[in-house]
Amino acid sequence: MSLEQEKTSSGEIVDSKVLKQLYGFVKPYKPQFYFLIFLTIALAILAPTRPYFIQVAIDDYVAVGDAAGLLKIIYLLVGLMIIQALVQWAHTYYSGWIGQVIIRDIRVKLYKHLLKLRLKFFDNTPIGRLVTRNISDIETLADVFSEGLAAIIGDLLQLVTILGVMFYIDWKLTLVSLCTLPLMIISTYVFKEKIKVTFNDVRNAVSNLNSFLQEHITGMNIVQIFNREDREFEKFKEINKEHRRAHIRSVLYYSIYFPVAEIIQAIGIGLVVWYGAVGVLGMDIEIGVLISFIMYLQLFFRPIRMIADRFNTLQMGVVSSSRIFRLLESKEHIANEGDYKPEKVSGNIKLENVWFAYVDEDYVLKDISFEVESGQTVALVGATGAGKSSIINLISRFYEINKGHISIDGHDIREFELDTLRKHIGVVLQDVFLFSNTIFYNITLGNPDITREQVMYAAELAGAKRFIERLPGGLDYNVMERGATLSVGQRQLISFVRAMVYNPEIIILDEATSSVDTETEELIQESIETMMTGRTSIVIAHRLSTIQKADKIIVLNKGEIVETGTHDYLLELGGYYTQLHQMQLKTMAI
Known part of the structure; x- marks a missing residue:
C-alpha cells in the first residue's frame, strides 16, 4: 500500500463494517463485555x-x-458516592482489561498473518510501516x-438521564439551561472535524517516521561509509518536523475548544442563576432546585465536551482498525x-518451462528447463541479475512461478x-541474518527437537x-543484533550449520562462500563436499573455482539458459562460460 493510498483511506468516517470486525474479537469475552455495558448503564443512572x-x-x-432527616440523607449520599466510586473503578478496570486482551489477540493474529505472507509482499512494503501496524x-x-x-x-445515556430528571423537576428552568446548547453542539462538531484531520496527519507522520528510522538504523554502515550523516540527518529533521506540526495542530484545536466550551457552560450557568434567582425571590422556585440545576448543568455539559474527544478516539481506533x-x-x-508429506525425498528436481517475474510481466526467468537428478551437484553461474537466486527462491516456494512447473x-x-x-x-544464503541471541538459538531457531550434540556434529x-x-560460552555465546560480534565468515559458517542440522536431502548454497576469506573457504570446502555426498545440491557460485567438480553447470544470462555442461566441456566450448572464467582469472591475477 502506498502512502497516498494510506492518506486517502485514513479519511474514512466511522465504518460499521470495521466495528463489526472489531466485535468479532470481542465475542470470546462476551460476559465481560456485557458486564461492562451494565456498568456503563449503572454509571449513567x-x-x-x-x-x-x-x-x-x-x-x-x-x-x-430537620436535623435528623438531614443526617439520614447525608448517610444516603455517602453510600451512593461509595457505590458510584466502586462502579467507576470496575468500569475503568474492565474497559481497560477488555481493550488489552483484544489488542493482544489482534496483535497475535496479525503477526501470525505476517509470518505467512510471501516475500514479494515484504519487497514492496516498508518494514517501518508494518511495525506501525x-x-x-x-x-x-x-x-x-x-x-x-x-x-x-455512557456519556449519551448520562445526557438522556440528566435531561429527563431536569425536565421532571422544572421544565422551564431546563429550557433556560439549554439556551447555550446549540453553541456547544456547533463548537463540538467543528472541533471533531478538525481533530479528525489532524489525527490522520499524525498517523501518517508516525508511519513515515518509523519507516525512516528502521531503514536508516539498519543501513547505518552505508550512511557512514559514504559520509551521508549530515544529509540523512536533515531528512530526519524534516520528517520529525512534520510529525511535530501535526501534533501541534491537534494541541491548538484542544487549546481553543476547551476554553470555548467552558465559556459556553459558564454562560449557561449564568442564565440559570439569573432566571432561578428571580424565581426564588418570587417564591416560584425553591433554592434547592436552583442549586441542583447548577450541578445538573455541570454534569450535562461535561459529557458534551468530552464526547467530541471520545468520538475522535473512536474514529482513531476505527481508522487504525481499517488499516489493520x-x-x-x-x-x-x-x-x-498441498497435503503431500513424505518422510524422505530422493531429491530429483525438475524445472519445466518456468517463467517468473517479480513485477507484472517483467520476466527475470524465461522458459527455464533443467533437471537435477538425485544426488547430483548442479551449479548455476552467470552475471549479476541473470536469475540464479530467483531459481532457488522458486524451488523453496518463497515466490510463486508465473508459468511452468517445478517438481521434486x-x-x-x-x-x-x-x-x-x-x-x-x-x-544457505549469501546475506546471513542472525538474531540477537545465542549461537545455539540461531542454529536451532528454538526447535526443541534439536540437541546440542546434533548441533556440534553439524558444526564439525x-x-x-x-x-x-x-x-x-561456546554455543551459549550471544552474537548480538544481526551477529554484530562475529566476523562475516563466522556468520556464514553459522548459517551453514543452521542448514545442515536438519539433515536435509537437498542442499542449496547461494554464493555461500562469497563472503568468506580464502583461508576459511579452504577450511570448509572439503566439509561441503563431504556433506553434499548422497544429497542433491544446487550451488550458486561467484568463484568458478569452487564448482569445477559439479556434475552439471548451468550458465544463465538475462534470465535464460545459454549453456549447460561440465566445467571442462564448457571451457572447450569457448562460449559465455569461458568468457566468465577468463574474466575471473584476470581479476585474480590483478
Whole structure:
C-alpha cells in the first residue's frame, strides 16, 4: 500500500463494517463485555442522583430545620458516592482489561498473518510501516474500549438521564439551561472535524517516521561509509518536523475548544442563576432546585465536551482498525493447500518451462528447463541479475512461478505441504541474518527437537566447531543484533550449520562462500563436499573455482539458459562460460 493510498483511506468516517470486525474479537469475552455495558448503564443512572438528593436535603430538611432527616440523607449520599466510586473503578478496570486482551489477540493474529505472507509482499512494503501496524495502530485500539465506544455510550445515556430528571423537576428552568446548547453542539462538531484531520496527519507522520528510522538504523554502515550523516540527518529533521506540526495542530484545536466550551457552560450557568434567582425571590422556585440545576448543568455539559474527544478516539481506533484489517485481509500469502508429506525425498528436481517475474510481466526467468537428478551437484553461474537466486527462491516456494512447473520426485512442489517441502531443503544464503541471541538459538531457531550434540556434529562437518568452542560460552555465546560480534565468515559458517542440522536431502548454497576469506573457504570446502555426498545440491557460485567438480553447470544470462555442461566441456566450448572464467582469472591475477 502506498502512502497516498494510506492518506486517502485514513479519511474514512466511522465504518460499521470495521466495528463489526472489531466485535468479532470481542465475542470470546462476551460476559465481560456485557458486564461492562451494565456498568456503563449503572454509571449513567447514578450520575444525576447526587444533585437530586442535595436538592431534597436543602428543600425538605435544611429549610425546615430537620436535623435528623438531614443526617439520614447525608448517610444516603455517602453510600451512593461509595457505590458510584466502586462502579467507576470496575468500569475503568474492565474497559481497560477488555481493550488489552483484544489488542493482544489482534496483535497475535496479525503477526501470525505476517509470518505467512510471501516475500514479494515484504519487497514492496516498508518494514517501518508494518511495525506501525503491529504496535502503534494496535495500541490505539485499546482506547476504543477504554475511552471510545463504552465511554460514548455512557456519556449519551448520562445526557438522556440528566435531561429527563431536569425536565421532571422544572421544565422551564431546563429550557433556560439549554439556551447555550446549540453553541456547544456547533463548537463540538467543528472541533471533531478538525481533530479528525489532524489525527490522520499524525498517523501518517508516525508511519513515515518509523519507516525512516528502521531503514536508516539498519543501513547505518552505508550512511557512514559514504559520509551521508549530515544529509540523512536533515531528512530526519524534516520528517520529525512534520510529525511535530501535526501534533501541534491537534494541541491548538484542544487549546481553543476547551476554553470555548467552558465559556459556553459558564454562560449557561449564568442564565440559570439569573432566571432561578428571580424565581426564588418570587417564591416560584425553591433554592434547592436552583442549586441542583447548577450541578445538573455541570454534569450535562461535561459529557458534551468530552464526547467530541471520545468520538475522535473512536474514529482513531476505527481508522487504525481499517488499516489493520486491510493487512489481515491481504491475499499476499503462499497458498498452503498441498497435503503431500513424505518422510524422505530422493531429491530429483525438475524445472519445466518456468517463467517468473517479480513485477507484472517483467520476466527475470524465461522458459527455464533443467533437471537435477538425485544426488547430483548442479551449479548455476552467470552475471549479476541473470536469475540464479530467483531459481532457488522458486524451488523453496518463497515466490510463486508465473508459468511452468517445478517438481521434486515427480510431485509438483505445490502438492507438498509447505512445512514439509522446506524441511527437506537446506538453504544457505549469501546475506546471513542472525538474531540477537545465542549461537545455539540461531542454529536451532528454538526447535526443541534439536540437541546440542546434533548441533556440534553439524558444526564439525561445516568446519565451525573450532571457532565456536573458542568463543566465551561456546554455543551459549550471544552474537548480538544481526551477529554484530562475529566476523562475516563466522556468520556464514553459522548459517551453514543452521542448514545442515536438519539433515536435509537437498542442499542449496547461494554464493555461500562469497563472503568468506580464502583461508576459511579452504577450511570448509572439503566439509561441503563431504556433506553434499548422497544429497542433491544446487550451488550458486561467484568463484568458478569452487564448482569445477559439479556434475552439471548451468550458465544463465538475462534470465535464460545459454549453456549447460561440465566445467571442462564448457571451457572447450569457448562460449559465455569461458568468457566468465577468463574474466575471473584476470581479476585474480590483478
